[in-house]
Amino acid sequence: MEAAFAEYLDEFTRRDWETLDPAAVTDPVRVAVVGLGWFAREWALPGIARSAYTEATVVTDVDAAAVEAVAAEREATGVTPDEFRAGAVADAYDAVYVATPNATHLEYVEAAADQGKAVLCEKPLEATPERARRLVAACHDADVPLMVGYRMQTDPAVRRLRDLIDAGVAGDVVGVHATMTQTMLGELGGDHDQWRLDPDRSGGCAVMDLGVYPINTTRFALREDPVRVSGRTRSEHAAFADVDEHATFRLEFPGGVDAQCSVSQNAQHASRLEVTGTDARLILDPAFYEREDRGFAVVRDGTRVDVEFDQVHQIEAEFAYFGHQLLAGEPFHADGEHALTDSRALAAVYESAETGEPVALGDAA
Template identity: 85%
Template sequence: MESDLAEYLDEFTRRDWETLDPGAVTDPVRVAVVGLGWFARDWALPGIARSPYTEATVVTDVDGSAVEAVAAERDVTGVTPEEFRSGAAADAYDAVYVATPNATHLEYVRAAAEQGKAVLCEKPLEATLDRARRLVEACRDAGVPLMVGYRMQTDPAVRRLRELLDAGVAGDVVHVHATMSQTMLGELGGDTDQWRLDPELSGGSALMDLGVYPLNTIRFVLGADPERVSGRTRSEHEAFADVDEHATFRLEFPGDVDALCTVSQNAQHASRLEVTGTDARLILDPAFYEREDRGFAVVRDGTRVDVDFDQVHQIEEEFAYFGHQLLADEPFHPDGEHALTDARALDGIYKSAETGRPVDLSDDAA
């Protein structure tokens, strides 16, 4: 089986989207980073620096001490949120990366759009479907490109899985299973005073924070969008009294392909995606966490092949793609309209959890 797969897995980490010579880039895209939480500090800023197509030049956050510290550490310009929104430092950046709590994405993206800057916004787009729509409209009306931070789509392991499915290695896809879980409070030091537990800021917890990963990754590898969704949420601990602690959901794709997903903010750490077809199973395990090496396996007729490949820095790949597409004047695949499909699906799953009935997404496609 290994020889059969070799043609598809050769040069596993290749950037199949790259047309520019990274060594020839002299003027990378200058990025303003909005929001300096742990992810931006530990992953996004290093990813921007590692990418040959981007450089961070401006940072802002509601925490002035964080701005001061990061500005000094990274030798960039620090501004207040008010100064950012007013465009006081707009000449110092070409694009804006928004990594603030979900319900604040709209205000910062709108400000960037009004300044004529390209935008990379973290997912999910916003805390509600209505605000997500307004965010996409703001960029569309201003004529600025919007990419959404689906880092799984630029991960080589996910791209190779999609290529194998397109090549028919798995046969006809029958079903998909995915899971993503973590002990959120334990991993964040037990802090319950955080925006992910505030429904006004987050829009939800397990589904919004974790569920978007399997949802979007499955859409990407199948090259299809769910037509119908259903789901169930539950919360057992006081810290999650106002948001979903655990969630299970079903995505119904064209061709009677079902995807069954489970996510949890309070369960043992896990991250797995398995696509089962008539001829083979394709497995990513670990799958979704940026801080874990991804595992890639193909199982066919009782034989399992685990692919050994050089791991990449997921966020470097994401920012490399973002900067490359801007410099090459090429469109992004994970754009705002693409992300609105996720927003509609998440909204539908929450509605299903409330009513106990499936939700047809075609009813809300406008």
């Protein structure tokens, strides 16, 4: 079986989007980092620093102590959110990375667009589809490029998975199963006051925070968008009284292909994506978390091949792509219009969970 797909896995971690020589970059894209939560501090800022195409020059957050500490650590300029929105140090950055709670993305992206800066906004775009549309429109009207932070799309494991699907190694895709679960209150520090538990700031919890990964990664791998969504949510733990703790949902894709997905913020840690075809199964396990190595396997005719490859820093790859495309004058694949499909799908899961009926995406809010 190895010979059948080996040619598609040569140089597994190759950057098939890269046309510039990273060693020749002398003026990387200067990035202002908006939001200094644990992900920005532990993953985004190191990823920006590791990428040859980017450097962090400005940081801001509502937490003044965090701004002071990170600015000193990263040798960056620290400003208040008001100063950032006013463009006080706009000459010090070329692009803006927004990693604040979902419901605050819009205000910072609008400020960046007004300043004429390229934007990398974390997913999901916003807390509601209506606000997501306003965010995309702000960048469109200002003619500034918008990329959305789907780090899975620049992960070589996901790109090779898509290569194998495109090459027909799996045969005709029959279905997809995806799981992403964690004990959020344990793994993210046990903070019961965090913004993910506030529906006004997050837009939801399990579906918004985790469900976006199987939705978007399946769309990317299949090169298709879902046409119909059904879902169910439930909450049992007191901390999740106002948001969804667990969720299961089904995405119906053209050609009769279904993706069955389960996500939870209060279950044993798991992360898996499996594409089943008429000829083979393609498996990512672990799949979605930035803090664990990805696993890649192909199963066909009773034989399983686990592919050994050099792991990459997911966030470095994401920022390398972001900076590279800006320097090369090339568009982003995961742009705002692409992300609006996810916003509609996420809203449709919640609508279906409330009504008990499937929702056609064309009918989603």
